[in-house]
Amino acid sequence: MTPSTDGTPPPPRQSGDTGTASPEEVARFAAMAEEWWDPNGKFRPLHRFNPVRLGFIRDHICAHYGRDPLSDGPLSGLSLLDIGCGGGLVAEPMANLGADVTGIDAAERNVGTAAAHAAESGAVLTYRRAQPEDLAAEGRQFDVVLNLEVVEHVPDMDVFLGLSASLVKPGGVMVLATLNRTLKALALAKIGAEYVLRWLPPGTHDWNKFVKPSELAAALRPHGVTVTDLKGMTFNPFRDDWSLSSDLDVNYLAFAVKE
Numbered sequence: 001m002t003p004s005t006d007g008t009p010p011p012p013r014q015s016g017d018t019g020t021a022s023p024e025e026v027a028r029f030a031a032m033a034e035e036w037w038d039p040n041g042k043f044r045p046l047h048r049f050n051p052v053r054l055g056f057i058r059d060h061i062c063a064h065y066g067r068d069p070l071s072d073g074p075l076s077g078l079s080l081l082d083i084g085c086g087g088g089l090v091a092e093p094m095a096n097l098g099a100d101v102t103g104i105d106a107a108e109r110n111v112g113t114a115a116a117h118a119a120e121s122g123a124v125l126t127y128r129r130a131q132p133e134d135l136a137a138e139g140r141q142f143d144v145v146l147n148l149e150v151v152e153h154v155p156d157m158d159v160f161l162g163l164s165a166s167l168v169k170p171g172g173v174m175v176l177a178t179l180n181r182t183l184k185a186l187a188l189a190k191i192g193a194e195y196v197l198r199w200l201p202p203g204t205h206d207w208n209k210f211v212k213p214s215e216l217a218a219a220l221r222p223h224g225v226t227v228t229d230l231k232g233m234t235f236n237p238f239r240d241d242w243s244l245s246s247d248l249d250v251n252y253l254a255f256a257v258k259e
Contacts, residue, residue, distance in 0.1 A: 076099070175254070
């Protein structure tokens with residue numbers, strides 16, 4: 001299913017159409033759904049660098065919309081879509097910052113885990129099993145769209161990003177996080193993280209699907225979305241923590257604005 005470049009929503013998916021998600025990837029993450037909120041489980045790396053991601057997202061959204069990031073509810077009044085929300089590790093904090101959050105995921109088990117945790121914590125947001133094409137077919141648009149650690153798992157990045165871009169309101173923003181396709185990323189994020197340090201289950205990532213920043217920007221540009229900032233996320237093994245940096249060789253974050 002190829003998105004149009006004029007903002008026209010694509011037709012609804014037909015029965016048997018797997019859409020933009022990879023069935024194999026959906027099954028892989030669904031099998032780990034119960035571990036999303038375990039800081040020492042299979043998603044430990046996400047928990048470790050989540051504060052860095054959350055700070056980048058909050059600060060860039062606030063700068064774009066003229067908000068004080070340290071105020072109460074700095075994202076109040078903004079609609080936010082978290083694509084591939086998993087267990088809600090980002091969607092829930094965004095709701096706690098005041099945003100009107102919708103989290104979608106292709107795996108029913110992930111959505112169930114996210115909704116159950118939100119009910120326990122008291123966070124107010126909406127979760128549903130859906131893919132970008134489903135919301136595009138409904139004509140939905142949001143002030144903020146998040147694409148975090150998703151593009152390296154989809155079968156067709158260009159189609160996926162085109163659909164995602166159609167969900168951003170004119171003047172709205174998209175925040176992305178992914179892995180760069182470099183030898184350094186192969187050594188650290190694939191071989192090191194999966195087979196040496198065992199931070200992630202083997203097979204979690206396919207290095208061939210890692211995305212260079214230039215490729216990410218080029219895929220968004222035809223849809224009126226321009227990358228305006230890039231930051232690397234760097235791990236310090238001596239402090240066991242992550243920080244923002246200018247090193248884009250492995251993990252990186254991108255902030256983009258729609259015309």
